[in-house]
Amino acid sequence: MTFNLVELFKLGGPFMWVLLIFSIATFALVLERCIYLFWHDCNVSSLSNSIKKLLRQNKKDEAEQLLSSFSRKKTAATVLLALLQNSKFGESRMEKAAESEAQERIRRMENGFNYLTALSSLAPLTGFLGTVSGMIGAFKSIADATDVNAQLVAGGIYEALITTVFGLIIAIVALVAYNLFVQKVDVFAAETSKAVNDIIPELLGAQND
Numbered sequence: 001m002t003f004n005l006v007e008l009f010k011l012g013g014p015f016m017w018v019l020l021i022f023s024i025a026t027f028a029l030v031l032e033r034c035i036y037l038f039w040h041d042c043n044v045s046s047l048s049n050s051i052k053k054l055l056r057q058n059k060k061d062e063a064e065q066l067l068s069s070f071s072r073k074k075t076a077a078t079v080l081l082a083l084l085q086n087s088k089f090g091e092s093r094m095e096k097a098a099e100s101e102a103q104e105r106i107r108r109m110e111n112g113f114n115y116l117t118a119l120s121s122l123a124p125l126t127g128f129l130g131t132v133s134g135m136i137g138a139f140k141s142i143a144d145a146t147d148v149n150a151q152l153v154a155g156g157i158y159e160a161l162i163t164t165v166f167g168l169i170i171a172i173v174a175l176v177a178y179n180l181f182v183q184k185v186d187v188f189a190a191e192t193s194k195a196v197n198d199i200i201p202e203l204l205g206a207q208n209d
Contacts, residue, residue, distance in 0.1 A: 012162040015130030019166045022123045026170055029112050029119075030177040037109065037181065042188045044076040048195035051080055055202040060084065075105050079192055080199065087203045094203065098196045102189070109185050113178060120174035127167020134160025 009016050047067075054063040064084050070077035079101045086097040138160055 008162055012166065013130055013134055015126055015133065015163050016166065018126050019123065019130070019163060019170060022119055022126065023166075023170050026116070026119050026123075026174045026177075029115055030173070033112055033177070033181055036111075037184060040073050040075050040109075042075050042109075042184065044188065044191035044195050047074070047076050047080065048191075048198060051084075051195075051199060052202050055199065060087070060203070075109070075188065076192055076195065079105060080195065083196055083199060084203070091200060091204065094200060095196070102192050102196075106185060106189055109188065110181075113181060116174045116178040116181075120171045120178065123170035123174065124164070124167040127164040130163025130167070131160045134163065 009020070012019075050066065051063050054060070054066065064081065067077045067081040067084065072078070079098055082101040083094050083098040086094045135157065138157055
């Protein structure tokens, strides 16, 4: 016996509507984060190398102009620009300015991550709740039936387990997407930290010349 998605949805009972909302929310969040991370250039190393090259040539003003020319889509540019603009205030001020800007950029990149983790937890729990509710109905049918057979028992349990399957599917999608996004953010944070640590000596050396 085969069922299409509509028939499976109907067999799952009222909890399938909650899971439908969760699935739409998960898809929307994943799509929005994919677009955001794709639209914003998170590459750090090439930009860092260009800035270090200019600083070694004592072209700090040109380096600032280069960073200012980038739009907000160049995520690392604002961090390095904050570093250069605060170089006259000393190493500590430079680090704090760059760290503050980096945290703000990372916060924007992580926007919506908490909803994905929440959906990855709520979806399977809702599926289990639907399954328990379905099992209650199945056993009630068994109790009310005068002639209990294997087909009646298996049919009720089969229908009850549908919500669990859908809940787990939603949770898997949300968790996979979340971990991929987190990995990208972690790479950006590590590369940004390295770029800042590499550029500070160049700035200090240029000031001492």
